[in-house]
Every structure is written in structure tokens, then in C-alpha cells.
Amino acid sequence: MQVNVYLNFDGNCKEAMTFYHETLGGDLEVMLPFAGSEAEPHVPDDMKDNILHASLVVGETKIMASDASPDHYQRARGTSICLNLDDPEEAKRLYFTLSQDGEIIMPLEPTFFAKAFASFHDRFGVLWMIHSS
DSSP states (O other): OOOOEEEEESSOHHHHHHHHHHHHOSEEEEEEESTTSTTGGGSOGGGTTSEEEEEEEETTEEEEEEEOOTTTOOOOOSOOEEEEESOHHHHHHHHHHHHTTSEEEEEEEOOSSOSEEEEEEOTTSOEEEEEEO
16 A cells, blocks of 8 residues: 555645655656646636646655645645655755745754654645654
């Protein structure tokens, strides 16, 4: 069994997934807009350039995403993407890159359970945790 992450965005899926690809690396397998797909006739004209489905493979994890229609989009609550890292320098790089223009909940700092831990919403509203052991 493989468990994957699926994110919904408010019209900025392409920007977010491109940013995650640039930041995390991996293979951006697909970035499929509504335009040109079988779903195109079922979305309003202002959503045709939005993303129907995107997929980024990082290691053994697949982050999938799409743009939700404005009447269905809700910012995620109660769910985080947690990056577990052995390299403290990589933890710092990812923290500062992903949290830029976001909302810091807990800055990257030593804790009783990790050499460094952070929690934050990125600029797209996705909640992340960075854990470095």
C-alpha cells in the first residue's frame, strides 16, 4: 500500500506545484489543465487554465493536487505535510524556503523530541512540519 498526499488549491495549483518541485526536487509527472481535457466543458471559462490534476513524486511520496472550484475550496485544517530530515542544513533550507511569505506557527528550533522542529502554513495555505533528528 502507498499513502499519498492530495492537495486542493484556490486557483494557484500550478504556481504551488511548480514551487514545490523547485524546492523539494523530484519528478513533476503531470500538470494537466482543465482546458483540453474531458472536464473542460464542465468548468466555467475562468477555470479552464486551472489545474485538473498535478502529480509530483519526491522519493517514495507522491504529492497530488488540483484547483478546487471557488464554491468548494476550503483551506486545509488539521492536516500537515511532515518532512523528516537527517540533515539539519537541508531542514533549514526547506524551512526558510517553504515558509517564506507564509504564517509561522512554530519557528525552526530544537525541541525535546527533535534537533529541530517547525510548523507553518506556506504562502498557499498548506500546513507543513519540518522535523530534523
